[in-house]
Amino acid sequence: MQRFRISDTSRPAMAASQANCLTCRTAPFCIPGRDRQDSSQPPVLSRRVKVARGSKLFQAGDLVGERFYAIHYGTIKYALPSPSRHDKIGAFLMRGDLLALDAIGLKRHNGNAIALEDSEVCEIRQRDIQSRPTLLHGMVSKQIAREQSTAHMLRNSSAGQRLAAFLLDLSWRHFRRGYSPHRFRLVMSRQEIANFLALSPECLSRELTHFKQAGLLEVDERELTLRDPGALRQLATGAAAAAAHQQSARTDAMAPAAHA
Amino acid sequence: MQRFRISDTSRPAMAASQANCLTCRTAPFCIPGRDRQDSSQPPVLSRRVKVARGSKLFQAGDLVGERFYAIHYGTIKYALPSPSRHDKIGAFLMRGDLLALDAIGLKRHNGNAIALEDSEVCEIRQRDIQSRPTLLHGMVSKQIAREQSTAHMLRNSSAGQRLAAFLLDLSWRHFRRGYSPHRFRLVMSRQEIANFLALSPECLSRELTHFKQAGLLEVDERELTLRDPGALRQLATGAAAAAAHQQSARTDAMAPAAHA
């Protein structure tokens, strides 16, 4: 029921301006670590780059140029080219997420970064960050945790488990950013979700209706409402007798929806 | 057919000694980046720790203590605890691989690190590395690339694809370390491989015999011989018309077995 059309998928990304993390309102979700507030350090400067919906921030083969990105607003998908059929989507990045940190030691990018909605990213130069080890450590930790939790999610054997884990991850990330964890918009298409979860679109659709029928959620086009995050969590963790499974010291990655 | 017994799975890891990367023979596979040779910098010192087969280097919940590890020799598996059944194995680390870099910004470890054979690891303190950004960048890049390629592998839908990708990865890593890419020993059990690939042990066994019957490889207990890496690669990449797919600028992660 969602039918936007992207007529021009390759119009160039444009418009740049200066930015400063000290005054940035995205920074609390973006930069981990305490020394962010440390104003005795020079502020991390970056160039802001707008990326129009459907256009590429960079693509596989592009020179990395010793810089990476933080999403200021919007959503970017990162996809690795695959010989067969469509590319494989490796991540959906939203406000505050880091992008292309994996390319920090590479000459050229391995994947494509495409905006799912009109977005703006902060371009960060390695040079500007490498004198701030605490900052870098926090970013690295955040990034690796995300990759690991993605792999962890993909090891969930069943389609329902994977979908539940995905939705809870989205929920948590919205919550962390100050939005409602119960109701939010899916900026990506069903096909893209299915791709990310390594499922067929049909299977994803069926799982969604199963969840709907079980009263776990409601979904109207791309508007999602979680009705029973607890049950979703039980599903995601492999159900069973996962009763007293409290966790603390959370990072930004794949996390519980016990925020009610 | 493999039947070692680990009587005591929790005897403590012991014995420490000093080590120096400048003279270490593992360094070429371990530390990426060019400034490793830079002797104007102080050498990276580290403590070597022996880990007996079956014992834990650390486990989930242990304090991180602002240090991580590089494998000097041996093999370590890193597994995340899972409420249901067995832990999920997230990585097999061998000579030169980095371990616990994901914990760099955390207080406590998320997973268990268990030696699959008698091993020795270099304990690296964050402090000692953070004045060497090039070094750190290289390590970060290497680590994230590994995580990404694991996730990429797990998105391969079929059991054969995943297994082929896994074997080629092992082959490549042996090759990089100066060992034969065609013949090597599997230090992990079938169950552990199956766990890592998110397959049932039975399915893994069947795929192995399929590969054997197809003449792609031979396997005697844990001794593996790759007979047709090219065919394996076609399988792993999703077969199809993946003809002219040359790649350069390789990292250490999931890579071709075009080395013949």
Add this chain to the structure above:
DNA sequence: CGCCGCATTGATGTGACTCAAGGTGCGTGG
């Protein structure tokens, strides 16, 4: 209007999981 992309639903096949049994080598203890 006709086309196309997206999403859902149904019918059907199949690949992987589950359960079960059998074989093997090691370690232990009678």
Add this chain to the structure above:
DNA sequence: CCACGCACCTTGAGTCACATCAATGCGGCG
């Protein structure tokens, strides 16, 4: 020593979940 238990691996039969193919509905766009 040998019987036994055990951990590991393999193989077979049956089942189920997911992929595949196909048809339909919907809405935007040319």
